[in-house]
């Protein structure tokens with residue numbers, strides 16, 4: 001997508017430097033900083049510190065991390081070490097393990113002498129696939145937005161609520177939850193997006209930055225406002241992303257998603273989840289019982305980062321000295337609260353049959 005007229009992806013390989021380039025998302029939306037990632041430790045730090053974030057982008061980044069490990073030392077031992085090291089960075093988004101498993105399985109079957117080139121090619125492939133998946137999610141979600149728009153008086157916007165940032169910077173390009181919005185806007189369908197702030201990291205500010213850059217009307221709201229807006233008929237649909245969706249369609253996503261799903265259910269508002277297939281964990285059935293929920297540094301709750309009036313970016317304390325914070329980063333929305341899953345192969349019910357119907361080969365392979 002475009003930033004100040006230039007087309008960017010959220011990561012790219014720089015041939016001349018021989019290294020991965022990322023946008024350091026810790027400084028967005030105030031500062032656009034590009035960083036070169038050149039050691040395995042730097043890859044891990046980039047994921048842990050959320051310089052790169054969002055399930056699909058974490059997966060693509062890890063694939064480049066494996067490529068670096070193979071360039072340094074193409075042995076099985078080095079591959080296993082990189083797998084374990086990178087896999088330990090964040091526990092919830094399944095795309096991380098998906099990408100690492102795919103790299104390891106593919107590279108194991110290749111002679112050591114060829115692994116360096118093969119690993120880099122595979123990382124490029126995983127990134128390109130992500131772009132294609134997100135584009136297709138955009139098409140499939142667009143059909144849903146069109147249906148809602150068709151029932152409205154001409155010119156009235158379709159009002160979509162979204163949580164966190166499942167936008168182009170959370171993937172390689174397009175985003176998942178935002179892809180249908182970009183497509184609908186480009187097609188001339190009037191939209192208005194309610195953007196949840198998404199404390200503590202305020203990923204809603206990233207979503208606002210993305211939507212604003214694309215000219216999509218939006219309003220930044222507090223995390224607790226969604227239920228109120230739904231009660232007053234101000235939301236036509238919800239679209240969120242996901243970090244891991246179980247084979248029966250339970251959706252793990254950024255903390256607070258569950259409360260939005262409950263409010264949507266109570267108010268008869270359709271609640272959709274944009275789901276790329278690498279985010280399906282076919283080994284898990286019950287999301288609440290089985291998905292590990294990341295707990296991050298409580299300082300993210302007791303402090304908030306923003307831009308001061310003098311233009312500098314600073315972190316300020318919002319709680320009294322010594323206040324304990326707890327920082328659960330994700331929650332699970334049971335499948336009964338999900339109206340549908342928008343995947344690259346179409347929209348399906350959040351059920352075992354729905355997912356297996358669209359992805360029979362994956363469901364079978366997991367049996």
Ligand SMILES: CSC[C@@H](O)[C@@H](O)C(=O)COP(=O)(O)O
Nearest residue numbers: 053054055166170176241242254
């Ligand atoms: C297309 S991104 C999908 C999810 O990863 C997204 O909704 C989300 O929860 C991101 O969490 P984050 O902690 O910012 O990595």
